Amino acid sequence: QVQLQESGPGLVKPSETLSLTCAVSGFSISSGYYWGWIRHPPGKGLEWIGNIYHSGNTYYNPSLKTRVTMSVDTSKNQFSLNLSSLTAADTAVYYCARLAVSPKPYFDYWGQGTLVTVSS
């Protein structure tokens, strides 16, 4: 059974950088698939942040591209998100998920989500 688990700080100060990690179990990241981050701000809809492949190739939401960095650590079977220059608008539940791409793309496994609050 594929499982994903997000970890990271629940509270971050404005202007700082958020670092989240997604640990994957039951499936090897190196076996394929893309891996993504999605967030859900309170009272709003889902927002895609970006995807990463085990090779390190990344694809980011254009609206966040200048602030986002994603990386993958195949030895630990995990991938990470860094989001810089935080503001209150970045407050959200952050999810990691597995993205099947071919032939029909979809996020099939999701972490439980972690709430990140940006506040001084």
Next chain:
Amino acid sequence: EIVLTQSPGTLSLSPGERATLSCRASQSVSSSYLAWYHQKPGQAPRLLLYGASSRATGIPDRFSGSGSGTDFTLTISRLEPEDFAVYYCQQYGSSLSITFGQGTRLEIK
């Protein structure tokens, strides 16, 4: 960037009724690249349909999807109590760019 607009914003129905949810894209989307999820409070989204009409593993056949081009529909034939949730459509575009609709809240009438 392709924008997905879902309607209605809120749909109030009773168990046993039929639900029809719409997802309209700002430009044509391949039906292969359109998926639907639902999300219950405090839970992660769950994949319902992919490729516009293929049910994900474990999804009952009361859920069906259709559409092409810019107009897609999710239909729930007979609502069960566990179906009341927020529904999102999602498209996958060039350069692995992904967008979600803003969601339709399906609530018990």
